[in-house]
Amino acid sequence: MDVDGEDVSRRLHVKFVTKLDSPFKVPVNSVAIPSNVTRLGLSSIVNSIIQSDNPEWKTEPFDFLIDGELIRMSLEEFLLAKGISAERTLEIEYIRAVTPRKEEEPSLHNDWVSAVNGSSPRFILTGCYDGLGRVWSSAGSCSHILEGHSGAISSVAVVNSKDAETVTVATASKDRTLRLFKFDADESVDSSTRVTAYKILRGHKASVQSVSAQKSGDMVCSSSWDCTINLWNTNQSTSEGESVPVKKRKGNNQADESQSEGEAVTTLVGHTQCVSSVVWPEHDVIYSASWDHSVRRWDVETGKDSLNLFCGKALNTVDVGGEGSALIAAGGSDPILRVWDPRKPGTSAPIFQFSSHSSWISACKWHRSSWYHLLSASYDGKIMLWDLRTAWPLSIIETHNDKVLSADWWKGENVISGGADSNLRISSGIAIS
């Protein structure tokens, strides 16, 4: 070795392992590396190893795990902080770095984009302050426009996308109503089709803030400024027979559609202030977050809240996911994203607190397949991707130049977001194994 090798740093013997497939694999040999390398250094080492085997290799960022924890400092510091011995050969697992590799064209709206939904892999659903919902098959191509609301749309949800032809979606609006739309998602279009609601859900006394659909698609729930959560049926013909068929002519779509009105099946009362967000992850469990500083879990059958987490801050958003789909992530009127584990007995303290944002958190979503990843959007214009295994954000998406009002995952590897700059942005190529 060279003369100054001793005082530069110590050397560590490491072994790179991965669960990735063949092009990313490196030979399982022990390598000696300086102990002061950071993630970037490790990434370039792995890249150069792969490149030596495969000359056409394009450099790819990697992230590194030691004992299930992501390395976010120099290797030496990490080992010191975790108390891991540097004597033996370290096994470092590498994964593809979770960061967007491509930025799609922004899809411009007429007004602030208040809601996005990417639960269906076939399209992106957005809601806008101009009262129109939009369906985007890809970046920049709007296939359907959902019209009818007289106020700004605050939330959108995909009710049923399993059917081959028609897709049902729900929109919630500040005009105190929800509307249900049906359209054909696979319809190939040059210009966007206008769709009117087949059912209008009235019953809230104030702005509806959030809507979420049951997995089966039979029911939706909505939360509102009137402190209640309402549950609605989504089927077209109401059993009470009070549907009011109306004949309407709509734009270029000459089809006649019947419009019915629905009433709330159940009202969940308990929150004392605006219920800002609801999610319906399981068949009979609803989670809600409210400005009264609480997150509640409701049992749909009994209509009672079975869990009440007190947070201390007004909450804007809640999502359930992670390990066993049991962790609750919520954000609100402060820059901290909190994650609770309700299965932990005897405590209501959050198990994780991510505080890299600088303003209110407007949206947080768990990745649908990964246990570790979630995203958060904030009024500071940033979307951050988080991994539970580290306290630092994996990646910060700063494509919006105003508040981000809503964000979601799409097709597992894209992050879609809408904000006060009236754009829908899609960041793609996020590798989450």
Add this chain to the structure above:
Amino acid sequence: MTKKSKGGKEDKTAIETTSKSVSGKSQKQKKPVEKEVEKELIEESGTDSDYDGDSLSGSLNSDDFDSDIFESEDDVTQGGTEEDGGDGESSQDELLDNEGSIDNEDGEDGSEQIDSDNNEEEDGSDEGSDRDEAVEESDSSEDEVAPRNTVGDVPLVWYKDEKHIGYDITGKKITKKERRDKLDSFLAAMDDSKNWRKINDDYNDEEVELTKEECKMVGRLLKGEAPHADFNQYADYVDWFKWPDAIHPLSSAPEPKRRFIPSIWEAKKVVKLVRAYRKGLIKFVKPEEEPQEGPVPYLLWEDASTSDQKNKHLTYIPPPKLKLPGHEESYNPSLEYIPTEEEKASYELMFEEDRPKLIPTRFTSLRSIPAYENALKESFERCLDLYLCPRIRKKRINIDPESLKPKLPSRKDLRPYPNSCYLEYKGHTGAVTSISTDSSGQWIASGSTDGSVRIWEVETGRCLKVWQFDEPIKFVAWNPLSSLPVLAIAMGRDLFFLNTELGNDEEQEVIKEMFHSENIPEPEASVAAIVTWLPDELYGGIKIRHFKNISSIDWHRKGDYLSTVMASGETRGVVLHQLSKKKTQRLPFKIRGLPVCTLFHPSLSYIFVATRKDVRVYNLLKTGLATKKLETGMREISSMAIHPGGDNLIVGSKEGKMCWFDMDLSSKPYKTLKNHPKDITNVAVHRSYPLFASCSEDSTAYVFHGKVYNDLNQNPLIVPLEILRGHSIKGGVLDCKFHPRQPWLFTAGADSIIKLYCH
């Protein structure tokens, strides 16, 4: 002692003593060493019997009654020694030869008699040995040996220079012995093996050789033992009486009467003593020692703080302590203390103050030290110092500054309160003069000098609605009823009611009906000169034109009445508008001075009217004078806010002061807070959280914790929490309002931005 009396009692005592001697004999056989003691005791018992008889005889012989009575009373149990004293023996002798005296004088017949009694049972040899012992003892007594010298107990120094040392019994001089020289005496001492036993008796001027016994006696005395070896000072106690059998007293004579009556003589003596004490003939305390003459010695090196100098002077200042002299101040210090030439030269270069006061120098002897050259100069300077710069006592206040601070709870414990700004509401182009929150907290309305009124969504900062007017907006106020989303806007001389169109359909219907232009009735004559109700063509609302510029408006809690304030005196300054009937009425009372702003009581039918210097509380249901006058002590009131409980009022003034009135407590401010360097533009109280705030032209807003207790004995707790900065310096903060449900504060700045401070 009279024989006759003794004879009277003789046979009885004889019996008694016989029994005693019997027991004594049995003891004696066990321990022959104790003979003497036993004999003593026998004799004593003899005298005891004698005494008894004597006391009886005393009562017969009245001539020695006086002297006897006291002694007998005192010493009934002590035995006959005292009685013997009565025969003329000196007390001094008594101590020395107790037994002897008994033997010699009184005991003569008594002992004889007893012995004769004893003889009946004892054998003679025993008796004889007793006798010998007694004689021997009296021989060893020092009284027996007459001293050679008869000068008596005089100091021998008197005869120091004489040739004789005294006189012998015949009166001849006893000449001193010739002095042997030391060597001779030493040699003699060395030769004589008994030398160690020899003592020089200075008194008789002779050498005495101690016998072995005497040496032993000295040795015992040195050890602290009794001088005689055969005397056991810890002898076993001999109980001469057989207590369990003695059912009869020793003497069958009845107790004399004098033992039961209090003594007259004693009483007389006590009276004498008491009189003497009273007259001061006898003093209890010793007279104090006379103070020593001459200078009183004192400790030279005593610590000044302990000396009584302090007590002598009223403000004694101890002189500064001098450093004790060290080696360098010696006239002949060691070489290492003496500075070298270079050092001395360097001293010359120093400032005079920094120069060392004394440069050590060497002198061969103390004599060669010259006089101190600065002596005169220094003493002069010292006098000058004392004269010109008298030392003064510095009164140092030793108080921990922390303890002077009022005890306030920690800010952390008073959370939540607004502290950081996350949201801004941008859109106005002029200074935002007024803001108002919707009762649900979903929207806020703001008015600006650019003539626009805007409604914002609190959650996102989105501007929902804009109304544009020609005049700068002075005041906006949201109707407190959630079912009546109507906005009151004051600008110039006009007051507008605007429909925000935020309510649901039924509410919209009600508002539309209310605002219908044809529903406006004819104004009453009393107010026709002041206001006119007009329909507003531009936005479909109602316009009320006043005769003067409106300075402030305030909704009643029920949402039907609205008070407007104009800068006008008497009954025309404040008018009440009723929205439902579209009527205007004056206040039923006169207001002194120009009103600045008004405020409705949050639960009762009172109205607070602030004029420039004070606040008056009027009952709306009664005409007449103010029910209460609150004296603020401020120069110009700018704003008011009331605690939701209704008993506490906050008044902000244009000199930057804020007053908290506890109206149950007094009409004077409970607390006056001087916090802002510039005018306070507005004050606000939170509806549910214990928070209040003030905003000022210095572009800051202060947030306070203001807790009001239900307990009337407990005063409100006021704690400053946070200074909210962020607005640009120019123009300051013009309005602040709390979010109705969250601990958040909205501030409206002259920089056309509204900020939301969250917890």
